[in-house]
Amino acid sequence: MRRPxxxxxxxAPCALVVAVALLGTLVSRSxxxxxxDSLVKVAIVVALYVFIGNSGVLSFGHVSFVALGAWTAxxxxxxxxxxxxxxxxxxxxxxxxxxxxxxxxLLAALAGGVFALVVGxxxxxxxxxxxxxxxxxxxxxxxxxxRYYEKIGPGLNTFSSVPETTGLxxxxxxxxxxxxxxxxxxxxxxxxxLRATREDAPAASAVGISVYRQRLGAFVLSGVLAxxxxxxxxxxxxxxxxxxxxxxxxxxxxxxxVGGATSLWGAVVGALAVSALDSFxxxxxxxxxxxxxxxxxxAGTRLVVVGVLMALVLILRPAGLTGGREFSLPRWRxx
Amino acid sequence: xxxxxxxxxxxxYGAVRAVRGLSLTVEPGEIVxxxxxxxxxxxxxxxAIMGAAPVAAGDVRLAGxxxxxxKPEDVARxxxxxxxxxxxxxxxxxxxxxxxLGLAGRRSQAGADDAVERAYELFPIVxxxxxxxxxxxxxxxxxxxxxxxxxxxxxxxxxxxEPSLGLAPRIVDVVFDALAAIRESGLAVLLVEQRAQRTVxxxxxxxxxxxxxxxxxxxxxxxxxxxxxxxxxxx
Numbered sequence: 001m002r003r004p005x006x007x008x009x010x011x012a013p014c015a016l017v018v019a020v021a022l023l024g025t026l027v028s029r030s031x032x033x034x035x036x037d038s039l040v041k042v043a044i045v046v047a048l049y050v051f052i053g054n055s056g057v058l059s060f061g062h063v064s065f066v067a068l069g070a071w072t073a074x075x076x077x078x079x080x081x082x083x084x085x086x087x088x089x090x091x092x093x094x095x096x097x098x099x100x101x102x103x104x105x106l107l108a109a110l111a112g113g114v115f116a117l118v119v120g121x122x123x124x125x126x127x128x129x130x131x132x133x134x135x136x137x138x139x140x141x142x143x144x145x146x147r148y149y150e151k152i153g154p155g156l157n158t159f160s161s162v163p164e165t166t167g168l169x170x171x172x173x174x175x176x177x178x179x180x181x182x183x184x185x186x187x188x189x190x191x192x193x194l195r196a197t198r199e200d201a202p203a204a205s206a207v208g209i210s211v212y213r214q215r216l217g218a219f220v221l222s223g224v225l226a227x228x229x230x231x232x233x234x235x236x237x238x239x240x241x242x243x244x245x246x247x248x249x250x251x252x253x254x255x256x257x258v259g260g261a262t263s264l265w266g267a268v269v270g271a272l273a274v275s276a277l278d279s280f281x282x283x284x285x286x287x288x289x290x291x292x293x294x295x296x297x298x299a300g301t302r303l304v305v306v307g308v309l310m311a312l313v314l315i316l317r318p319a320g321l322t323g324g325r326e327f328s329l330p331r332w333r334x335x
Numbered sequence: 336x337x338x339x340x341x342x343x344x345x346x347x348y349g350a351v352r353a354v355r356g357l358s359l360t361v362e363p364g365e366i367v368x369x370x371x372x373x374x375x376x377x378x379x380x381x382x383a384i385m386g387a388a389p390v391a392a393g394d395v396r397l398a399g400x401x402x403x404x405x406k407p408e409d410v411a412r413x414x415x416x417x418x419x420x421x422x423x424x425x426x427x428x429x430x431x432x433x434x435x436l437g438l439a440g441r442r443s444q445a446g447a448d449d450a451v452e453r454a455y456e457l458f459p460i461v462x463x464x465x466x467x468x469x470x471x472x473x474x475x476x477x478x479x480x481x482x483x484x485x486x487x488x489x490x491x492x493x494x495x496x497e498p499s500l501g502l503a504p505r506i507v508d509v510v511f512d513a514l515a516a517i518r519e520s521g522l523a524v525l526l527v528e529q530r531a532q533r534t535v536x537x538x539x540x541x542x543x544x545x546x547x548x549x550x551x552x553x554x555x556x557x558x559x560x561x562x563x564x565x566x567x568x569x570x
Contacts, residue, residue, distance in 0.1 A: 189435075196425045196436050203423035206385060207484060208411035208440030
């Protein structure tokens with residue numbers, strides 16, 4: 001592929017992220033949170049894309065890695081003095097350990113990657129329905145462990161007192177890192193091999209590609225990115241295990257599907273488009289002024305609409321809004 | 336020295352015995368043909384060599400080492416390349432990406448670029464279309480790409496599963512000429528085909544399979560003997 005075309009493939013999603021961040025600086029303080037949230041969602045969906053998009057194997061378990069990343073960064077960055085109040089049963093070595101913002105994010109990424117490696121070693125032999133169900137099991141296990149195991153976090157309590165360092169800056173840098181890593185991976189030999197297994201696994205193994213190893217590599221890489229995104233998330237707003245469970249799994253998968261699961265461009269477009277809709281509906285559930293009137297939607301409308309949107313996209317445009325293709329510049333026709 | 340040895344090979348899918356006690360050998364610089372009607376066990380034999388079909392009994396050896404029980408990707412990396420039936424190119428990737436994926440089967444990445452260059456020389460059309468999406472190529476072009484993809488791994492043995500299937504006669508010539516050139520380069524080639532007469536004419540030896548069993552072996556002089564060919568098929 002020619003260099004300008006390749007550059008555009010990377011520049012377009014990055015430009016979109018920067019544009020959203022800039023737009024976020026123009027709005028009110030209360031609306032800014034939605035912009036930051038959408039950028040964190042970009043990071044999560046790009047993490048999903050690295051595995052699902054390139055391998056064609058569905059995973060319902062990625063929010064586990066997001067959750068573990070959030071827990072890691074959260075536990076390690078709550079100020080030592082406040083730990084006993086929100087996490088009275090915390091393990092001794094965690095009680096005395098507090099790290100800064102950036103180290104907490106790096107450790108979140110590490111935790112996500114290590115967890116993905118452990119899970120992947122066992123599950124990457126599966127594909128199709130079996131993989132989907134097994135990864136769903138991982139989500140359930142993680143959710144319940146984080147919910148009830150109070151030695152490693154706040155359990156049922158909300159993770160408060162985590163320094164709120166994820167603003168527009170940190171969220172957009174996080175999203176850009178995720179995009180950069182995903183792009184480098186898909187251009188690499190390994191990305192190419194994994195996409196070959198997505199198209200035709202038996203033919204790929206016949207040319208000497210280990211389907212298991214390529215899937216495992218992408219799973220770990222996406223676990224690292226998901227862990228990082230979880231770290232960003234916990235630094236954004238106070239959350240509990242419910243914020244890192246089924247709703248988030250559903251919304252982020254919907255974002256990937258709506259945008260187009262087989263391209264990085266699709267992941268970013270889908271994350272931002274669905275985020276915009278999702279934020280608007282969330283506000284509308286509390287009453288929002290539109291064109292002079294007041295729109296007041298019943299609670300729960302948000303996920304109903306996102307669900308319907310996903311179904312419609314699957315029916316009308318199965319490859320997603322972007323057609324599952326990378327961004328390409330329009331061609332100039334010579335007269 | 337014999338590079339590929341198949342000995343008393345038996346392939347079973349449940350109760351069905353697809354290949355029964357097949358033995359054959361292939362030497363470097365030699366094309367061995369495997370012909371026979373549909374369901375004779377030709378493709379099963381190739382799949383069993385690749386580790387993609389269950390070997391119930393017998394042995395497959397590459398340069399003396401048994402391949403039975405090894406995974407297809409390991410077999411590919413140990414020096415056997417398969418050009419599968421129906422080409423099985425990766426349609427959404429570019430032609431060049433497809434070709435470079437074949438490098439995964441190399442034992443060493445040293446000299447990879449030279450191997451790609453040689454594949455381009457053998458199939459200039461693959462070079463001409465290297466930036467295109469592979470799925471947009473015609474059947475004949477895809478077949479040339481599939482063979483080129485197998486060759487860049489620089490295997491000792493090349494297995495081909497009906498490479499002429501669905502191709503125009505002119506393209507069949509291109510493919511068969513390429514196989515003759517590949518033989519000249521010293522590779523051992525095992526060719527499964529339906530075009531019996533052409534295969535017998537090209538191959539150094541040609542085994543006729545029927546019902547999973549080896550029925551008879553023909554040599555190049557038998558190509559003109561239509562009666563013998565027909566008898567071999569329908570006996």
